[in-house]
Amino acid sequence: MTKPIDVLEAEALSLSPAERSRLVDRLLASLGHDPAWEQAWSEEADRREARIADGQAQWVDGAEAVARVRAALK
Structure with a gap:
């Protein structure tokens, strides 16, 4: 079962700045170039x-x- 986007957002915002930066990099990379x-x-x-x-x-x-x-x- 997938999590609602607001739950994912809250979890992402609770990460440390370094972890959020890594997540952003990975999400952007997943979109392709x-x-x-x-x-x-x-x-x-x-x-x-x-x-x-x-x-x-x-x-x-x-x-x-x-x-x-x-x-x-x-």
């Missing part, structure tokens, strides 16, 4: 790094990024 998607993201990462290097953009820490997204969704 799409070479076109990986190439597109690689190119996007290069574009973003170039914008930062050129002074057109700047790094934002994770907490600030999340706060900005939440504010935009209100």
